[in-house]
Amino acid sequence: MQKTFIGTQLRQLRRDAGQTQAEMARVLGISAAYVNLLEKNQRSLSVPVLMALADHYNVDWRDVVMDKSANILADLRNAVQDPLFAGSQPDIQELRSAIDYAPSLVQNFIKLHQSHRTAMDNLMRFGSERMPQELLTSSAESIVHDFFRNNFNYFDVLEQAAANLNEEWQCQPHDVHNILKHRLFDRHAIEVITRPVEKMNDSLRIYDADSRIIQLSEALDFQNRTFQLAHVLCFV
Secondary structure, three states, rough: OOOOOOOHHHHHHHHHHHOOOOHHHHHHHOOOHHHHHHHHHOOOOOHHHHHHHHHHHHHHHHHHOOOOHHHHHHHHHHHHHHHHHOOOOHHHHHHHHHHHHHHHHHHHHHHHHHHHHHHHHHHHHHHOOOOOOHOOOOHHHHHHHHHHHHHHOHHHHHHHHHHHHHHHOOOOOOOHHHHHHHHHHHHHEEEEEEEEEHOOOOOOEEEOOOEEEEEEOOOOHHHHHHHHHHHHHOOO
């Protein structure tokens, strides 16, 4: 059974309730030390604690276990790649720490950056002859991110191709990662390895075509590792 970690969600739930770790522990019938370990993702969530959270804090258990940090990390990483922050971009670990310990600040920062991008888009659309060039500069990552956002991350041709492939493979969603991994190795002699964050130089994926090795960062969750394998498979 896959372990579930809810550190960020639990911390935010406790703060929303205006409670200390000791106060939350009394409500849940566990120790304050255990709450601390849960918030640090050093202990996985148990079913009794999940049920207690749902009962005492009037929340849907699905909202508690749903980890949105991967999407938030992608949005935050896109924001800090903006040329506005050139030369001062934080690394992956710093971004994850911000999400864990200051989720509201991160959300507000992302909203602020999105508002900035919208304002810049409007300026470019309504006329840019007198605008300073550096003000109109956008990073390639920002442009790509906006393209997917504007299309609601949906492309019919890709969706149809994925549906056809799924029908051919007849597999469950949790099997896709292993199928892609074996397909890369069997058909293209490409090996997949997972490496610690500190060994990846702030990269989430490194593909060396000469050595035929895909390196994936441990910072990626299972879903995003699967996405990275599919992405490489499209180009080989």
